[in-house]
Amino acid sequence: MRDAYQEQMAALNKALGDMVDEVGAAMAQATQALLEGDLELAEEVISNHDSVAEKSAEAEDQAFQLLALQAPVAGDLRSVVSGFQLVSEIDRMGALALHVAKVARRRHPAKVLPDEVAGYFEEMGRLAVELAQNARRVLENQDYHDALTLMDDDDAMDDLHRHLFTVMMDREWSHGVAAAVDVTLLGRYYERFADHAVLIARRVVFQATGKTPEQLLEAS
Template sequence: MRMRDAYREQMDALNALLGEMCDTVGAEMERATQALLEADLELAEQVITDHDQLAERSAEAEELAFELLALQAPVAGDLRSVVGGFQLVSEIDRMGALALHVAKVARRRHPSRVLPEEVAGYFVEMGRLAVELARNAHQVLESQDYEDALSLMEDDDAMDDLHRHLFTVMMDRDWEHGVASAVDVTLLGRYYERYADHAVSIARRVVFQATGKTPEQLKEAG
């Protein structure tokens, strides 16, 4: 097999594994959100227990990236893609860690429901968006299409809007659920917002890998 073909095959394998990891963190957040909304201790424990599998996949992805560096000696754009692979592993790991945080909040407050009725609907939608962003991140990693990546970045706006509106509910003088509840809701809102931010970071890195430019530079170029 020619060196270029070997590089392409290994790079495709790395991107496929990263895509599978996106599916994993999407499933983690979906289950964590359900555990949060339904005060489901068993489901929260499942997210916490299964999280170790993500660490194993991360180690596998990093090993693939190291092999690409050591065996293929990539240069220029290829080197950019391999180095970006390490950064993508980190972004996906952080998404998984945030889903884990959500599950731990649900476990800590069990058997009580964490979310007051006034804000539960926000988290239904934030959870849905989080799973969709993870799914779209997988698609972007598979296609390596910078236009798909730019579209994912736009999807983050809806999560930011929900996060802002969530604060207006908590700051209302009619809020009657106390400080502890407000702290839980604030932290949870931040977890979902950061989860979306990491999905956007994945998209940004794919844009750079595909074009050698940041999204801002592409926009300036027209």
């Protein structure tokens, strides 16, 4: 029974890792669509979103099977419950990539981003994909040390998000309210994407140790 549980739990973590990989790829495509005004690529991200929803349902089914068939207790139960929470975090990451693609589609053929901020979003897109890749790694290796490191990796995203407001509040901003709204919303989408990657890391820490990151730091 124990071997069966370990195999099913590893399969669930692998499925969750694959989902993170998929939403990271979706954010990479959405960013490209945003920067290049590529309507076809934006439509591809939007149409592929159903795949994320299907995989979320499959992962939840795997977690329910673990609960029903393996009757986990203590640490095992903690891991399964964390699995449900992880599905939710990854779902939200996919939804944020979808929002970016929809902005690119809605404004087509107009250019969404003024030149002053395009570079910010190129870097935010790169960081988002990197965070997703790191989240996949910690999901699969269940190394809480890696997870703790990932939790600090969104600092650069937060800095870029703050700088966006500096640019928009400058007297030189000449692109009007609509562009400012788009930039504000898009900046928030990327920031939240990073936040959910960090929440994945927090849940992996709890899954692996039974403690929050703050409790681990206090103990050390």
